[in-house]
Amino acid sequence: MDSTLMKGLRVLETLARSDEPRGVSELARELELTRSNVHRTLQTLAAAGYARQGAAGTYECTLKLFELASSVMERVDVKRCAEPHMRRLAELTQETVHLSMLSGAEVVYLDKIESPQPVRAYSSIGGRAPAHCVASGKALLAEVSDAALAEMFGPDLPQWTDRTIRTREKLVTELATVRESGYAVNHGEWRSSVGGVAAVIVNAAGRAEASIGVSGPIERVEPKSDDAYRDAVIEAARAISQEMGCAAYPPPRASRS
Incomplete structure (x- = not known):
């Protein structure tokens, strides 16, 4: 099992289910991961188009997840x-x-x-x-x-x-x-x-x-x-x-x- 991928998916899932943008430290505490690990993951998600950084360094999901889900739902x-x-x-x-x-x-x-x-x-x-x-x-x-x-x-x-x-x-x-x-x-x-x-x-x-x-x-x-x-x-x-x-x-x- 790829532990790095699993950690990244956990961050993405938590971000997707959040009602508001989340900070790095907050996510790190919730997921019991290091702050640097969460920060790198969020930067990668942002570079791939799945997340974006907002005010005060918080992150939220983009509509890319919805686009992927919509493609699945069409089938x-x-x-x-x-x-x-x-x-x-x-x-x-x-x-x-x-x-x-x-x-x-x-x-x-x-x-x-x-x-x-x-x-x-x-x-x-x-x-x-x-x-x-x-x-x-x-x-x-x-x-x-x-x-x-x-x-x-x-x-x-x-x-x-x-x-x-x-x-x-x-x-x-x-x-x-x-x-x-x-x-x-x-x-x-x-x-x-x-x-x-x-x-x-x-x-x-x-x-x-x-x-x-x-x-x-x-x-x-x-x-x-x-x-x-x-x-x-x-x-x-x-x-x-x-x-x-x-x-x-x-x-x-x-x-x-």
Whole structure:
């Protein structure tokens, strides 16, 4: 492993996720690197066009990262197929709609449509969430083999709220229910005030491609999670899957090993 490259990527990722320009000393403390190491890395990133130096010696990312990400996103057909169905789901539920993909033990939000309501679930495109805590993540994890789940998670799972699933054993049990019902629910497991409902999107080969779901204040979402929202989300996932070439939704389930 190239340690210099890894350090550089850590600096770039931290800078990209920062809400404001960052100073060399501040980044060095946060990343537990030497000030000279961080300074050299930032100078290299600036020379390559990924960062720029601002006032008082602080640094921020340029749009070059966005340009690269946009090129990747253009190759993700699910985003194009999902867009009209996301809008229809948002209009029907009046809640925030997410399109998500699995990335290790987390989900990444590929796209979203914000709820028009003043009190709503807040998130950002490109943001991440622990997959075992959110409906979009559980919908995708339900398609992962038990062996792969064991590689992702230890026996005890990270806790976020009192309602977070606490063990891999309980997660496996819930994922079996998700496969049986065709949808997943978040009962305030990542943010205690936010609930959600999601279903998996599959491609022409019958493999999980992404998930689509609604999220919002738990007092609005939870009462509808087993009827109106469930049906709307499953129908959206089915329509997107069919556009991606899926002949039968949901597809036949593969072996869990």
